[in-house]
Amino acid sequence: MADLSTEFLGIRSPNPFWLASAPPTDKEYNVRRAFEAGWGGVVWKTLGQDPAIVNVNGPRYGVVYGADRRVLGMNNIELITDRPLHVNLREIKVVKRDYPDRAMIVSLMVPCEEQAWAEILPLVEETGADGIELNFGCPHGMSERGMGSAVGQVPEYIEMVSRWCKQHTRMPVIVKLTPNITDIRHPARAAKAGGADAVSLINTVTSITSVDLDAMSPEPMIDGKGTHGGYCGPAVKPIALNMVAQIARDPETHGMPISGIGGVTTWRDAAEFLALGAGTVQVCTAAMTYGFKVIEEMTEGLSLWMDEKGYGSVAEVVGRAVPNVTDWQYLNLNYVTKARIDQEACIKCGRCFAACEDTSHQAISMSADRVFEVIDAECVACNLCVNVCPVENCITMEELAEGAVDTRTGAPVSSTHADWTTHPNNPAAVKAAE
Amino acid sequence: MPNTPQTPGIVNARLPESLLDRNFADIHGPFATHEALVAADRCYFCHDAPCVSACPTEIDIPLFIRQIQNGQPAAAARTIFDQNILGGMCARVCPTDILCEGACVREMAEGKPVEIGRLQRFATDAMMQADHPYSRAPGTGCHVAVVGAGPAGLACAHRLAMHGHRVTLLDAREKPGGLNEYGIAAYKTPDGFAQAEIDWLLQIGGIEVKTGMRLGRELSLAELREDHDAVFLAIGLTGVNALRSEGEERDNVHDAVDFIADLRQAPTKRTIPVGRNVVVIGGGMTAVDAAVQAKLLGAETVTLVYRRGRERMSASGHEQLHAASKGVRIVTGAIPLRILGQNRVEEVEFAYAVEEGGNLHAGDETFCLRADQVFKAIGQRLDDAPGGLALDDGKIAVTGPGRTSIDGVWSGGDCASGGEDLTVTAVAEGRDAAEDIHTELTGRSAIAAE
Numbered sequence: 001m002a003d004l005s006t007e008f009l010g011i012r013s014p015n016p017f018w019l020a021s022a023p024p025t026d027k028e029y030n031v032r033r034a035f036e037a038g039w040g041g042v043v044w045k046t047l048g049q050d051p052a053i054v055n056v057n058g059p060r061y062g063v064v065y066g067a068d069r070r071v072l073g074m075n076n077i078e079l080i081t082d083r084p085l086h087v088n089l090r091e092i093k094v095v096k097r098d099y100p101d102r103a104m105i106v107s108l109m110v111p112c113e114e115q116a117w118a119e120i121l122p123l124v125e126e127t128g129a130d131g132i133e134l135n136f137g138c139p140h141g142m143s144e145r146g147m148g149s150a151v152g153q154v155p156e157y158i159e160m161v162s163r164w165c166k167q168h169t170r171m172p173v174i175v176k177l178t179p180n181i182t183d184i185r186h187p188a189r190a191a192k193a194g195g196a197d198a199v200s201l202i203n204t205v206t207s208i209t210s211v212d213l214d215a216m217s218p219e220p221m222i223d224g225k226g227t228h229g230g231y232c233g234p235a236v237k238p239i240a241l242n243m244v245a246q247i248a249r250d251p252e253t254h255g256m257p258i259s260g261i262g263g264v265t266t267w268r269d270a271a272e273f274l275a276l277g278a279g280t281v282q283v284c285t286a287a288m289t290y291g292f293k294v295i296e297e298m299t300e301g302l303s304l305w306m307d308e309k310g311y312g313s314v315a316e317v318v319g320r321a322v323p324n325v326t327d328w329q330y331l332n333l334n335y336v337t338k339a340r341i342d343q344e345a346c347i348k349c350g351r352c353f354a355a356c357e358d359t360s361h362q363a364i365s366m367s368a369d370r371v372f373e374v375i376d377a378e379c380v381a382c383n384l385c386v387n388v389c390p391v392e393n394c395i396t397m398e399e400l401a402e403g404a405v406d407t408r409t410g411a412p413v414s415s416t417h418a419d420w421t422t423h424p425n426n427p428a429a430v431k432a433a434e
Numbered sequence: 435m436p437n438t439p440q441t442p443g444i445v446n447a448r449l450p451e452s453l454l455d456r457n458f459a460d461i462h463g464p465f466a467t468h469e470a471l472v473a474a475d476r477c478y479f480c481h482d483a484p485c486v487s488a489c490p491t492e493i494d495i496p497l498f499i500r501q502i503q504n505g506q507p508a509a510a511a512r513t514i515f516d517q518n519i520l521g522g523m524c525a526r527v528c529p530t531d532i533l534c535e536g537a538c539v540r541e542m543a544e545g546k547p548v549e550i551g552r553l554q555r556f557a558t559d560a561m562m563q564a565d566h567p568y569s570r571a572p573g574t575g576c577h578v579a580v581v582g583a584g585p586a587g588l589a590c591a592h593r594l595a596m597h598g599h600r601v602t603l604l605d606a607r608e609k610p611g612g613l614n615e616y617g618i619a620a621y622k623t624p625d626g627f628a629q630a631e632i633d634w635l636l637q638i639g640g641i642e643v644k645t646g647m648r649l650g651r652e653l654s655l656a657e658l659r660e661d662h663d664a665v666f667l668a669i670g671l672t673g674v675n676a677l678r679s680e681g682e683e684r685d686n687v688h689d690a691v692d693f694i695a696d697l698r699q700a701p702t703k704r705t706i707p708v709g710r711n712v713v714v715i716g717g718g719m720t721a722v723d724a725a726v727q728a729k730l731l732g733a734e735t736v737t738l739v740y741r742r743g744r745e746r747m748s749a750s751g752h753e754q755l756h757a758a759s760k761g762v763r764i765v766t767g768a769i770p771l772r773i774l775g776q777n778r779v780e781e782v783e784f785a786y787a788v789e790e791g792g793n794l795h796a797g798d799e800t801f802c803l804r805a806d807q808v809f810k811a812i813g814q815r816l817d818d819a820p821g822g823l824a825l826d827d828g829k830i831a832v833t834g835p836g837r838t839s840i841d842g843v844w845s846g847g848d849c850a851s852g853g854e855d856l857t858v859t860a861v862a863e864g865r866d867a868a869e870d871i872h873t874e875l876t877g878r879s880a881i882a883a884e
Binding site: 349370 | 539
């Protein structure tokens, strides 16, 4: 069995799966059950100043469904904890006391004033919690009051608050980033500049899940009106993976610990976040959809995969794919592939044909008896046929060997790397020394 | 003492009423909305979809399934009815395993096709509750006689009415519907669906239904032609083929079609008598419907005997499996020789068939099956075709969209040559003949106007 134990900023947890700051971590009862189920750690739902905030009394969530009401994306308009500060602090303390081997991170959100942070940090430290996470990501409600993503969208504020926190506590500081920003590298750099120990991302994406076409109101609807919420779940994973990778490979933040968040639903999702540089992952929507028991599949799956691949520890996986994340301009233009259709596996649905004929390059032929074949001379290897084919591995992309002629261009395939930086059509191409 | 499956002879109520009710309830209940959405989601929306080509009425199946997926079953129903106004009945009775679902790419991929039939029922049921979706074009002044109110006649009448023609729909029996009303296993279309569908269909208006009117009795083709601008013959196959076996005249040897019709017309199945040991002779849908229903009524043994191999049975594989699952024993490759007994049947003697040069004849090896009741289901034939009509292999010869040898007379459905004898084929033929009649009549009036 591969060792899943994780050390992140010196905080140990038996596995890299933490529950993200959210409703599942709002109180002692839930967190105890989560730890009993096997979760490696939690980020306690965001604490704020008293008096506690209030939540709406109508629906807080809206979802986007896939087939069979599978939850693909979830949106929420819930705010930070609505329980008194002392209650949360008391519960954090007893839970940490009873589960010393689990990571206990406390999420915080107080106004952008040094005094506010200076007051709350000692209270949190007193609970014995392992670290804090600064909630600079919440895109609704709190942001209108100058907190949450209102801070996370201004790198200078991130840097300033990070600095205050480092000054007023000895606990490790994680900054949770909002994706509702143009370039994620800037807030990450700001967190680092402020002395933060790590970043976690992504927080939720500003969203309206759907519109009630009878009431003409966004969902979730509160008394005939709706507001934007924060979107999470499997649908946001691609956005999160990219942002994690951006930070992991940015020379200014490279090596800064990252806790990956965004649609982690299975062990595979977690492995992908780890490979792109995350040291732990945080989960919320999967637990909210299926309950705490999903942790079993996640830990066992990750462990099994690591065994199969010969990875002895989580640390060996972290960042392994980062060197292969590059910019478009460096992609090899001499890598030539063609779609290949396995006629044995083909079920003759014709989706590849429709997609290619109507929307791509007219590179698939269809015979009267529904045999679909690739026309190499037209195929640009866009992959759309592979993507829309309902049969896995029926259509694949085959690399043309060196010397083979690409019938589309008439040129033989070269084994040397050539990319946009040297391409003759690029006005800024780097000319080979003459 | 109540009757049981073991009660000798032919008696009714072999099973308690509650069990009979269950046996004759809707075989495939309707989809609940969520079930329909899950089933619809399996459709791949194939390009030039094979299911459409496999449907005799060429319903745009991927489109209607997508309309279900997106929460508009009424729009889905409209897609279906545009091509097949009896889409509700077809959803229930089509042998989908050899038509749309047999062609579904998921059948090829995983042996589990999209449940097109049940989805079609989901869509059409939704609209059967609503107002009739079609309205008539302005009256053309033309008057068409449609003889036979089965699937072909109904489809033809509706399409003609839609085009603004006046239609008189004539049928020999007490109720319209033809085989939809008299000829399909009760559990496929319970709760008076056939009549409800006809009532809904007739909401188009412009169709006058007259029952108890039989061609060759109350009606003659010559008079019909005289009084109407066009005639569509969809009179079905009312003659039943004889076994030509010794002893066929003995008591309790019946035509399966009569048994099936009696079952359909009986409000409660406990009034229908059935033998303890039943033998059904034939290999088509009629044979299977009779055999299964005999078993469902409580017959102790039901044996379906077909002269050729299983693969030659016209009942689909799905139907054969269904029969077997209900406890019908299927014996193939056996030819009935003699029906034995005193006055009434007691046994049927069969010989195993031997095939020589494509011809089948009785071999030397024989066996007997005990039988209190025998149902003959070896096919129907056209009886009393009106004189003057050219025939083709015993049916009314037609070319193109149902044109007969007589000008102004069209024909479709089982009585017409060509096509499988299926409800859905009959609908297609009725619809296409109506379009041809419409073209002909409007063309004629256009010429007259010039």
